[in-house]
Amino acid sequence: MKFGIFYEISVPRPWGPETERQVYANCIEQCVLADQLGFDHVWAVEHHFLEEYSHCSAPEIFLATVAAKTERIRVGHGINVCVPEINHPIRIAERSAVLDLVSNGRLDVGTGRSATWTELGGFRANPDLTKATWAEIVRALPKMWMNERYAHDGVCFSMPERAVLPKPYQKPHPPMWVAVTSPGTEIDAAEAGIGALGLTFNDFAEQERRVKAYRKVLANCDPVGAINDQVATVNFLFCHEDAKIGQATGLRLAGTFGYAAAQLVSAREVYASPSYASFGLLPQVRRPSAAPGDAPAPPPGMAVGDPKHIIEVLRGWESTGVDCVNFLLNALETVPQAEVLDSLRLFAKEVMPHFKTDARAKAAVAAE
Amino acid sequence: MPIFGGYKPTSDSLIEIRELALDRVEVEAAQTATFTFEVLSQAAIAALPSALHPPFPTYCSLVVRRHDDSPFGPFTTAELRLHARATNHYVGYSLGGFTDNEAACAWLRGAYGAPIVVAQTVSLIRRHYGVEANVGEGGRSLLEAVIETPGYISGADVLYVQNSNLANLDGVPALVAQESEYAIKEARRGTAKLATLDLAAFGAPTLTQSNLLPATWTAGTWTYMPVRFTIDPNRPAGVGTRKVGQPAAA
Secondary structure (H helix, E strand, O other): OEEEEEEOOOOOOOOOOOHHHHHHHHHHHHHHHHHHHOOOEEEEOOOOOOOOOOOOOOHHHHHHHHHHHOOOOEEEEEEEEOOOOOOOHHHHHHHHHHHHHHOOOOEEEEEEOOOEHHHHHHOOOOHHHHHHHHHHHHHHHHHHHHOOOEEEEOOOOEEEEEOOOOOOOOOOOOOEEEEEOOOOHHHHHHHHOOEEEEOOOOOHHHHHHHHHHHHHHHOOOOOOOOOOOOEEEEEEEEEOOOHHHHHHHHHHHHHHHHHHHHOEOEHHHHOOOOOOOOOOOHHHHHOOOOOOOOOOOOOOOOEEEOHHHHHHHHHHHHHOOOOEEEEEOOOOOOOOHHHHHHHHHHHHHHHHHHOOOHHHHHHHHHHO | OOOOOOEOOOOOOOOEOOOOOOOOEEEEEEEEEEEEEEEOHHHHHHHOEOOOEOOEOOEEEEEEEEEOOOOOOOEEEEEEEEEEEEOOEEEEEEEEEEEOOHHHHHHHHHHHOOOEEEOOEEEEEEEOOEEEEEEEEOOEEEEEEEEEEEEEEOHHHOOOOOEEEEEEEOOEEEEEEEOEEEEEEEEEEEEEEEEEEOOOOOOOOOOOEEEEOOEEEEEEEEEEOOOOEEEOOOOOHHHHEEEOOOOOOO
């Protein structure tokens, strides 16, 4: 089982001159510590216009900074929005290759298509078309990286033959993923032979069903490039020696995240389209609340509490067949930075040793 | 923390609730046309009660619903809502609207606090080229809207957000949750055309329409539900929500 940390980079109001800078500094400090502690991935989203919820519109710059300050941890662009109005596919290929080079081959390339009207409408993108543009772009990217020169005549973009430069450091190319929020996208991931970067809080049974379906389809896939057969899921993390403090802080973190997520205008809310059958991250944290004054029930299997509880929870996720759990550490800075760092340290000391990977075993030996 | 609306209402001039809706009212043959458009944010935030959060972009929906049968006889409503969040709940804050049936108007006002009045013409009609919605009063057109060449979509693709109506409940202002259940039998989506929309007549004199989205039309059953909760408009909904039949929070 691998462990990652996952950033929306949410910035609480009021926004003073230092607020955004401080939040970015906190995130970078967490990444540097996570690298030292043996976490496997740092993921950063690409979002635009999402007030408070995510001020992470240029994750490649954030991740390049993280890469420059760390030695081992992989950096994941989670995700590149594969909508031409937002990112031209050539620019995705170029930026990814540069990030892979400057990180010495530590890049994972996430792909996706955005789930909010705030973003799609802001770029005047048509929500009906995003699934198709994603499918076209995700097949073009590996060819841009692997072929000396590349030409494309498609539906969402075309280009005459050119050398897309530079080429990534990892060969044949960095591992590719797709963000999985809508039910069934894990099948799209499997059909393309790329990793399923889960971004919803399923229960154990639903996660197991999705992993099985993914693996079954992957066995007969038409890969876009090099196969990445990993399934990742997302979770909250707050680890504390005192189970009650851990639970209470973790629930506050999850509640704050859900509250912020609810303020977004999803594509599904305003633009009736078969392309958006799901709200994305929101329903899992919103569903159990019957009225505005009711506290929503926490999503199942949250990694919050004391180390013993978190080990049990992660054993549950491991049994579903997921390869990696990515953790949200904070939301709107509701958890003070010192507590976030202490939570990471305690997790690494008490929980991680129960889930060894080859990379972590080597890192431990090297540290000794 | 998400920002709150800037409007702090008093009970003055608000619609008085006679008796909160306690029973379900089901309409078997209902058609609903929804026109959605963004509005400039500064005035929208100012117009929202301070219990609610504005989403971004701020947007409105103009909902025209035709009921071919009901306990009040046939009637059609046209309502303008400014969308918001009550904690993490989606709500459409009702700004104003019209209906063509006096009995239905009295019921919607007295049981739900819906800020609607009777107009001479309120209609929703399917034409060969699309769906047409109109509101007229005193020889003046207040709404002329068309959904052009609507194509079929799945009913599952359409989401209806519940109304939140500002009213005078027992002498104090309250946001009344006007909730519905629906079963969609046919759904279509097409290009929206708003030839006339008198925002001031619909209770939104300060709002400025911007980005117009595709519109939807559906047919099916529509059930008006009993009121489950109300919200103090001047307190955050997380602490100002009161379930009907339970005492107010301290």
